[in-house]
Amino acid sequence: MPTYRHARPIALAFAPGATLPTTGYRASCPDAWLTLLERAWNERPARRTRKTSGPELLPTRSLTDLITLIDPAITAVRGNPRDPAWLRASAPVDPDLLLIALDAWAATNIAAPPPGSDWYTQLSEAAQLDWVPDDLDLADHALHPNGTARPAPEVFKLLPSLVAEHLTRTGLVLHGQPRTVLLGPTRSDGQRTIYLGVPEPLVDKRGATGTSAESITFHLQTVPGKPGVHLHADLTMSRFASAPVSYVPRKGRGDTNATVLLMAADGFVHRRERPMLLHSTLTIPRYGESGWAWAPGVAKILARLSRHPAPDLEQLRTDPTTAAAQPFAAHLVHSTGMTYRSPQTPGDTATASHDHPVGTGFQPCDHLEVLDQLGEHLAALGLEHLAPAPKARTLVRALQRPQPPETPTYTIDVWATSTRTWQAVQLAASEKLGLTPSTETTDSNAVYTGPIELTLQRVNPGDLTAGLPRPTTADMDTAQRRTVYQQAETERATRIAESFPRSEEPRTCVVEMEGAAYFARLRQGDPKTLFKKTLPTVNRRVQCLRPIPDAPANPSEKALGRRLPGTDFTNADIERTASALKDALRQAGHLPTLPKPRGIEDSDPFELLTIWLAPAGDRVVPILVRQSTDAAPTAQLMPSTKQRVEPLMPFAELPEALVTGRGRISVYQSRAALADFIHQALALDSHTHRLLLVRGARMRDDDIWPWLQDSHLTPDQMILPGVSLKNPDRPPTLHAPDDHKGLRIIRLREADDRRAVPRAFGVTWDEKGTPLHGRFSGLTQIGERAYWGINPRSDQNQTPLGVTKFDPAQPLNRTWTCANPATLEIVPAFLQAGDDPADWAMYVHAQRRFSTHTDSPTTWPAIMHLAQLMEEYIV
Numbered sequence: 001m002p003t004y005r006h007a008r009p010i011a012l013a014f015a016p017g018a019t020l021p022t023t024g025y026r027a028s029c030p031d032a033w034l035t036l037l038e039r040a041w042n043e044r045p046a047r048r049t050r051k052t053s054g055p056e057l058l059p060t061r062s063l064t065d066l067i068t069l070i071d072p073a074i075t076a077v078r079g080n081p082r083d084p085a086w087l088r089a090s091a092p093v094d095p096d097l098l099l100i101a102l103d104a105w106a107a108t109n110i111a112a113p114p115p116g117s118d119w120y121t122q123l124s125e126a127a128q129l130d131w132v133p134d135d136l137d138l139a140d141h142a143l144h145p146n147g148t149a150r151p152a153p154e155v156f157k158l159l160p161s162l163v164a165e166h167l168t169r170t171g172l173v174l175h176g177q178p179r180t181v182l183l184g185p186t187r188s189d190g191q192r193t194i195y196l197g198v199p200e201p202l203v204d205k206r207g208a209t210g211t212s213a214e215s216i217t218f219h220l221q222t223v224p225g226k227p228g229v230h231l232h233a234d235l236t237m238s239r240f241a242s243a244p245v246s247y248v249p250r251k252g253r254g255d256t257n258a259t260v261l262l263m264a265a266d267g268f269v270h271r272r273e274r275p276m277l278l279h280s281t282l283t284i285p286r287y288g289e290s291g292w293a294w295a296p297g298v299a300k301i302l303a304r305l306s307r308h309p310a311p312d313l314e315q316l317r318t319d320p321t322t323a324a325a326q327p328f329a330a331h332l333v334h335s336t337g338m339t340y341r342s343p344q345t346p347g348d349t350a351t352a353s354h355d356h357p358v359g360t361g362f363q364p365c366d367h368l369e370v371l372d373q374l375g376e377h378l379a380a381l382g383l384e385h386l387a388p389a390p391k392a393r394t395l396v397r398a399l400q401r402p403q404p405p406e407t408p409t410y411t412i413d414v415w416a417t418s419t420r421t422w423q424a425v426q427l428a429a430s431e432k433l434g435l436t437p438s439t440e441t442t443d444s445n446a447v448y449t450g451p452i453e454l455t456l457q458r459v460n461p462g463d464l465t466a467g468l469p470r471p472t473t474a475d476m477d478t479a480q481r482r483t484v485y486q487q488a489e490t491e492r493a494t495r496i497a498e499s500f501p502r503s504e505e506p507r508t509c510v511v512e513m514e515g516a517a518y519f520a521r522l523r524q525g526d527p528k529t530l531f532k533k534t535l536p537t538v539n540r541r542v543q544c545l546r547p548i549p550d551a552p553a554n555p556s557e558k559a560l561g562r563r564l565p566g567t568d569f570t571n572a573d574i575e576r577t578a579s580a581l582k583d584a585l586r587q588a589g590h591l592p593t594l595p596k597p598r599g600i601e602d603s604d605p606f607e608l609l610t611i612w613l614a615p616a617g618d619r620v621v622p623i624l625v626r627q628s629t630d631a632a633p634t635a636q637l638m639p640s641t642k643q644r645v646e647p648l649m650p651f652a653e654l655p656e657a658l659v660t661g662r663g664r665i666s667v668y669q670s671r672a673a674l675a676d677f678i679h680q681a682l683a684l685d686s687h688t689h690r691l692l693l694v695r696g697a698r699m700r701d702d703d704i705w706p707w708l709q710d711s712h713l714t715p716d717q718m719i720l721p722g723v724s725l726k727n728p729d730r731p732p733t734l735h736a737p738d739d740h741k742g743l744r745i746i747r748l749r750e751a752d753d754r755r756a757v758p759r760a761f762g763v764t765w766d767e768k769g770t771p772l773h774g775r776f777s778g779l780t781q782i783g784e785r786a787y788w789g790i791n792p793r794s795d796q797n798q799t800p801l802g803v804t805k806f807d808p809a810q811p812l813n814r815t816w817t818c819a820n821p822a823t824l825e826i827v828p829a830f831l832q833a834g835d836d837p838a839d840w841a842m843y844v845h846a847q848r849r850f851s852t853h854t855d856s857p858t859t860w861p862a863i864m865h866l867a868q869l870m871e872e873y874i875v
Contacts, residue, residue: 002772004762006388007780007790010371011221011758012231018382020138024158025089029081030127033102040111063105066297068186069278070097070305076157077188088154090161092131099124100304104297138162139382141229146714149222149229160192160218163231163378167194170377174369175806184215185261185279189754191219195277198263199240199324199331204357204815207342210334211240211324212358212814214805216370221756224713224827225783231383232758235370237805237814239334239356241320246353247517248284249337256284259333260316264306279333282313285478292317302328339517353517361818363803364761368773388763389780392787395598396842398778402592402850402862409453410588412581413540415461415511422458424548424569424577425510429454431564432578452590464496465513465531467524485525492527493534503539506652508588510580513544533875536655541587545580548573579854586853586869589652592862594629597843599835600689605629607690611678612867613698616874620698621663622674624681625651625867633866637663638677640670651866658873671703675722678705682720687741693844693864694745697753702726708747708829715785718745718830737832745830746844750859751822760788760823774801777821779842785828787838789845791821791857822859824848 014020041058064077067087076088087093103120106113113119138159141151168181174196184193199211217234240261250256262278280302281295292313294302302310311330316323323330339353375385416422426446429435435448444458471484511531519526528544535542551568552559562570596606607628614621622638626648633651637643643662657663667674678699682692700708707719718735719725725732737743751757762776777792797819805813826844828837847861858865 002762002764002774004764004774004776005391006763007391007760007776007788008368008371008388008763008773009230009386009758009760009782009788010233010235010367011386012233012371012374012378012383013228013386014139014382015384018139020159020162020382022136022138022158022162024075024134024136024154025092025131026085026134026154027087027089027129027131028084029086030129032126033123034081036122036126037106037110040106044111059109062109062296063101064188065281065295066101066105066301067098068188069280069298069301070101072161072183072186072276072278074186075161075192076154076190085154087129088157089131090158090165095124095129097305098129100301101297104300107300108296143227144711146712147225147227148710148713149227150711151220151229155229156220157190159220159231160190161186163218163381163383164192164194166381167374167377172196172370172373172377174373175804175808177806177808182263182275182277184277189219191217191755193217195238199238200811201242201321202357202811202814204812206354206357208340208354208357209242209342210340210356210358211242211331213238213240216374217755219755221758222710223783223786223825224710225715225785230386230758232755233371233374234755234759235362235367237358237360237362239358239360240324241332241334241338241340241356242324243320243340243342243354244318245320245332245338246341247337247339247520249335249516257281258284258335260311261331261333262302262311263329263331264308264327337516353521358814359817361820362805363799363801363818364773364775364820365802366804366806367759367820368761369804369806389760389782389788392779392781392838392841394779394836394838394842396839396846398842398846399849400595400846402852403595404451404590404592404852407451407453408590409455410585410590411455411457411507412584412588413457413459413507413509415459415465415509417460417462417465417512418547420550421512421545421548421577424573425456425545425581427564427567427569428574428578428581429456432574433581452585454585459509461499461511464492464499465511465527467514467519467522468492468527468530470523470525472523488525489530492530496531496534497538500535500538500540502537506539506541506588508541508543508584509535510543510545510584512547515546529875532873533659536659536873539656541584541652541655543580543584543587545577548577582853586851586866587652587655589632589650590852591633591651591866592850592852594627596629597691598839605688607688608693608863609681609690610693610695610861610864610867611681611699612695612864612870614867614871614874616664619664619666621658621874622665622677623654623663623867623870624677625863627863633863638665638674640665654870655873658870659875667701667703672722674704675720678721682740682743684735684740684743686743689742689744691744691746691840691844693861694747695860695864696747696749700747713747713827713829715828716830737830742832743830744828744832744835744840746840747827747829748844748860748864749825749827751824752859757788757823757825759820760790761820775820779826779838779845781838785837787826787828787841787845789824789826789841789848791848793821794819794856796856821857824859 060079067077071093073089073091073093075090078086099120102123106119138155141149144150164183168183171181172179179196182195184195193215196214199213201211203209215236215238219232221230221232248256248258260280260282265275280298283293285291306328308328311323311328316330316332320332334356339355342354414425429448430437435450435454438447440447446456448454468488471481516526531542564571564574594608600606607626609626612623614623624636627633634648635651635654636648637646639646640663696708699705705721706712706725712725716737719732723732749756762774764772775793777790780788782788799816799818803813803816826841828840844861849857850862
């Protein structure tokens with residue numbers, strides 16, 4: 001295995017001296033249109049309360065979704081219709097299309113048109129939309145005062161679309177095969193996707209069916225202090241349904257949503273015929289699986305957008321393959337957790353569920369082949385590969401073994417109705433946790449000694465872990481069904497509290513419970529959320545574990561090979577049971593001792609802290625977590641209207657505080673208070689060595705801490721939270737390290753933050769100068785104060801490095817799951833004199849492999865990972 005000293009990012013940048021002159025188009029909403037729409041909105045009885053006057057308070061979010069549906073030439077839609085660049089496009093858009101979208105939006109979200117008329121006619125007679133050409137050089141941009149690239153705002157939306165359209169004309173050749181490139185739908189965030197052909201069907205060895213197509217998403221990003229913009233090219237596998245759906249996971253508290261990719265080779269209302277790809281959302285009612293419906297206004301647009309009949313949602317639900325074969329094709333996008341029905345035999349009414357047969361991800365060879373192809377085809381636009389980033393020079397070790405407390409004692413309640421699950425928990429404690437069973441073990445009590453002293457107590461929950469009954473009466477409306485279901489929840493919560501009174505000491509429970517798909521098949525409610533909400537109120541923590549299945553009577557040789565030696569349990573079942581035990585121990589307080597960073601004297605105290613903004617519906621919960629080298633972690637919530645004073649608490653007590661609703665704030669209404677909460681956490685008058693880890697995604701907002709934005713972050717020149725940077729005539733006060741002894745701040749940005757951080761793979765060269773590529777792990781330096789931290793490959797990822805999904809002769813290669821470690825951007829923003837930025841970046845990166853509850857590297861450093869896990873108690 002070669003040693004990689006450089007990492008090659010899957011991104012491009014403009015070559016020195018490159019130019020890319022282009023003509024874009026912008027349009028503002030005609031005043032006559034706004035007059036009609038505002039008058040109707042102001043007369044609407046049930047409209048929302050206006051805080052200020054102006055058209056920006058029209059419900060334009062839904063309009064943005066509808067406009068992006070009509071034509072891929074549209075590259076951006078602003079929320080304020082009075083903006084001079086309300087719409088941007090790579091080419092003028094047919095006026096009829098925009099009127100169709102406005103007609104559907106106004107009739108659904110503004111008001112019904114007057115009798116005998118419609119919005120289409122009123123708007124078309126009132127004014128016409130004018131497209132104004134904009135000449136600009138996409139490769140030319142200014143710099144922010146801190147040296148970060150400052151392209152014009154429209155470049156972020158226009159360049160990805162221009163690159164995507166260019167590739168639809170040139171095509172790509174992958175693994176020797178020419179690939180047709182289809183332009184994907186417009187996205188409101190400026191990202192643009194291309195699909196490498198139409199979705200292709202696949203049947204795996206188990207008989208599971210599904211379709212898939214490779215896709216590449218382009219988007220622009222900046223790096224603090226770097227004068228150039230980076231064009232990221234994210235290769236992903238887009239998966240679609242080809243069998244009837246049996247379960248769609250629900251996110252949030254409302255109905256389930258699913259995404260549909262709409263495709264047609266011709267027949268659209270356009271000045272020029274070309275293949276069209278659009279996307280939209282549909283709603284799946286929470287009660288029952290019938291009654292799928294398009295998002296408001298979409299059905300009206302689809303009926304007028306093409307000469308082909310609009311997709312039939314009932315056909316999409318019951319027969320996705322036929323729906324995908326229509327002239328106006330609809331492909332139901334697969335989401336994680338979605339399962340499908342497949343008849344076991346032709347004509348058999350019994351069905352079995354399966355997941356999608358196509359695995360996610362690609363191996364490094366596929367990513368790098370795409371990058372090479374993009375470099376060839378995009379050179380004409382002045383783009384070239386980013387130079388490989390060198391490995392950072394530091395004496396800090398990338399792996400710091402976590403040291404748990406010495407011989408701690410824990411008690412875990414095992415809520416198991418089946419004896420087999422109880423036996424699996426005991427086996428996991430001895431075989432996977434390395435503990436020794438004691439002679440004190442009984443049928444309901446097991447004691448273990450070793451690195452920790454662990455007592456397992458079996459508890460029989462009876463039917464408390466059963467599914468919650470859903471109302472089945474056909475004449476009930478949604479509100480009545482919800483009321484009946486909430487009554488069932490209340491009754492179950494009361495029974496749990498009566499059966500298990502409040503414990504004097506915190507207890508952790510491993511609860512045997514079926515998965516969400518199981519309850520969905522039985523038309524029952526999943527009680528997990530109820531348990532998360534109820535048990536902490538009686539001083540108990542929750543860790544769920546799916547039941548362990550019985551061993552087959554006549555196992556095959558292959559099945560025998562999967563067993564844990566000397567048992568009839570599969571190794572996978574014992575592994576997941578051990579994971580549940582480790583998570584339960586984490587919640588019980590089994591956490592490693594914090595090591596000191598390099599350069600901090602042994603006699604000096606050190607504290608690591610983070611403020612995690614956890615989502616809570618339309619609110620957030622700011623969680624301050626502290627950990628020192630000589631004390632267990634503590635937590636503190638931000639004061640709110642529910643509780644005006646929030647004391648410091650042991651971290652293990654945080655779940656109970658969260659389920660009772662404490663700490664929930666509205667960012668809009670509590671901006672000043674949130675900034676003050678962060679300010680207090682900095683402890684500016686303290687001289688203690690302390691490091692604050694900040695997630696950029698939620699903290700860099702203009703109203704919270706704008707200094708964390710790429711355009712404002714100047715190393716070691718801190719601007720306090722809550723200070724506005726919008727007025728150039730009022731420069732903010734800059735704080736230097738000498739002003740705040742011991743304070744250090746590091747900003748972190750994950751790959752999921754609008755795909756802001758690219759994948760990167762190792763590169764080296766043999767004696768002949770031939771490049772060799774593979775997975776890279778460690779820390780690379782990409783700027784004066786910017787680093788990428790890349791975790792090693794997980795032990796669970798056993799896909800051979802040579803597997804390619806581009807070979808049409810090996811279609812089953814698509815069934816492999818390829819997991820490439822995500823990259824974490826680490827920016828040491830505020831350090832003390834004499835600090836080595838690489839040492840502190842590596843210290844933070846090493847914390848991603850510093851957990852006692854998992855051997856797999858985590859996205860976040862340990863303290864932030866712990867804070868994120870607390871989100872499961874915000875219910």
